[in-house]
Amino acid sequence: MTDLLAALKAAAEPTRLRILGLLDRAELTVTELTQILGQSQPRLSRHLKLMAEAGLVDRFREGAWVFHRPAADGTGAALANHLRAMLNRGDSTYLRDQARLDGVLRARTEVAADYFAANAAQWDRIRALHVSEAEVDAALTRILGEAPIGLLLDIGTGTGHMLELFGPKAERGLGVDLSHEMLGIARAKLDGAGLYHCQVRHGDMNALPVGDETVDLVLFHQVLHFAADPQAAIDEAARVLAPGGRVALVDFLPHAHEELREHHAHRRLGFAPREVAQWGQHAHLDIGLAETLSGDPLTVGLWLGRKPGRPALGRAAAIDTVS
Ligand SMILES: C[S@@+](CC[C@H](N)C(=O)[O-])C[C@H]1O[C@@H](n2cnc3c(N)ncnc32)[C@H](O)[C@@H]1O
Known part of the structure; x- marks a missing residue:
């Protein structure tokens, strides 16, 4: 009352x-x-x-x-x-x-588009080294299947592409990124796509602004190679995953393109499936390589993992506990 x-x-x-x-x-x-x-x-x-x-x-x-x-x-x-x-x-x-x-939203989109345009050339150079985004999207969609998603967490959401792709299947979506410029682009995109149930937040993959055991699906799409400590990032993902929740990781298999480190801030030059499995073990997640997509010269790996336990229903509201 x-x-x-x-x-x-x-x-x-x-x-x-x-x-x-x-x-x-x-x-x-x-x-x-x-x-x-x-x-x-x-x-x-x-x-x-x-x-x-x-x-x-x-x-x-x-x-x-x-x-x-x-x-x-x-x-x-x-x-x-x-x-x-x-x-x-x-x-x-x-x-x-x-x-x-409408005017304010248009202005936001323009600022975001300017930033994107200024950086697009760099991203295109990296994209040209591996298979097309559409191929990766299709493979990830296949691997994740048709199961409905409660709360989706996209770590290192960048321009929000994963939220655009999987947001429509989720009850709620949250993208986290360290870059305010990227978040600006993502926010404009989500507004434009009418995905009002998806939000983005500033945050670090090592200290996610999300409560324990609240998330149904965690995505790391081309982001873990930036991690200073991938094990810590996987442990943090395991913390927020609900029992029965899934984690999908998309990244490169080991490669020798040092220029990605020198010019594009990659800390790691790809990951070996055994290494990823070990991180999973440490975090009590059962992670395995589900598919590889060979590009020239980089090969993309798609890993899928699950946290033990039975999924509970009605967890999507947990996003509201985000600080
Ligand atoms: C190559 S982009 C990928 C973006 C998006 N996942 C995609 O595939 O379209 C990598 C993103 O990770 C973000 N990032 C890097 N380190 C991060 C961290 N410690 N925590 C959160 N985001 C991070 C960057 O700001 C960037 O937006």
């Missing part, structure tokens, strides 16, 4: 209802909300603080930015869901807010 009253009081204000209507479509910073709503930053910060305290919105920090999104659970979340559904989508204020939101 107290929670509901607090949420009702916090929602009963025109700007806050407009904020709920905007967060329905995208995670937004105070600065972005300022651009859309034309109100001062301190004023909007006050509204958002009240809304967060009443459980209507969730806030999360990523570097210097704080993003806001609709609360995921609790009384406030339920109320916010109802209120968003009741908003009059033909109302002129609502329509103006949405048009300005």
Whole structure:
């Protein structure tokens, strides 16, 4: 009763209802909300603080930015869901807010695209050394099969490609990456694809911002070769995996292309299946090489592993425990 009253009081204000209507479509910073709503930053910060305290919105920090999104659970979340559904989508204020939101999202995409363009040449050079992305995607899709995915965690999500590919099969998706620029691209992509149940967060593969035993599928797609300590990264993945959860690892088999280390920050020049199996043993995950895709000159390996135990149902809500 107290929670509901607090949420009702916090929602009963025109700007806050407009904020709920905007967060329905995208995670937004105070600065972005300022651009859309034309109100001062301190004023909007006050509204958002009240809304967060009443459980209507969730806030999360990523570097210097704080993003806001609709609360995921609790009384406030339920109320916010109802209120968003009741908003009059033909109302002129609502329509103006949405048009300005379109502008903000377009600007985000442009910034992300500029960054991507500046780095694309480098990525293309690496891609040319192995099989096509489409071939890897198809193999990974085959290996993972049709089983529904509860909570999907994409470690080193980069531009969010894995979330785009497997997000539609997951109840919830979370991508974690160290690079704010990459996260910017991923966020713009996910917004563009309408994958609102997928989020990205700044985070390190060695200290994932995720609770113990909450994740159903962990993906490492072309990321473990950046790891200073792959065993630590696999141990950390094992920590967050729920019993019965799976881990898929896509990376190169051992190679001698030192230039990937010199020019592209790879720490490791591929991984031998025995080494990966040993990391798995250490982390109590049963990991094996499921498929190899030979390119010229690099061969891509796809490993699949599982954490012992029986999967439980209804775990996707656990993403809300992400700090
Ligand atoms: C080659 S990209 C791959 C991106 C994505 N997995 C894909 O395949 O499209 C590697 C990504 O790993 C991220 N990364 C590197 N070290 C990381 C770490 N310690 N924790 C989280 N992300 C990391 C980089 O920022 C980069 O976005």
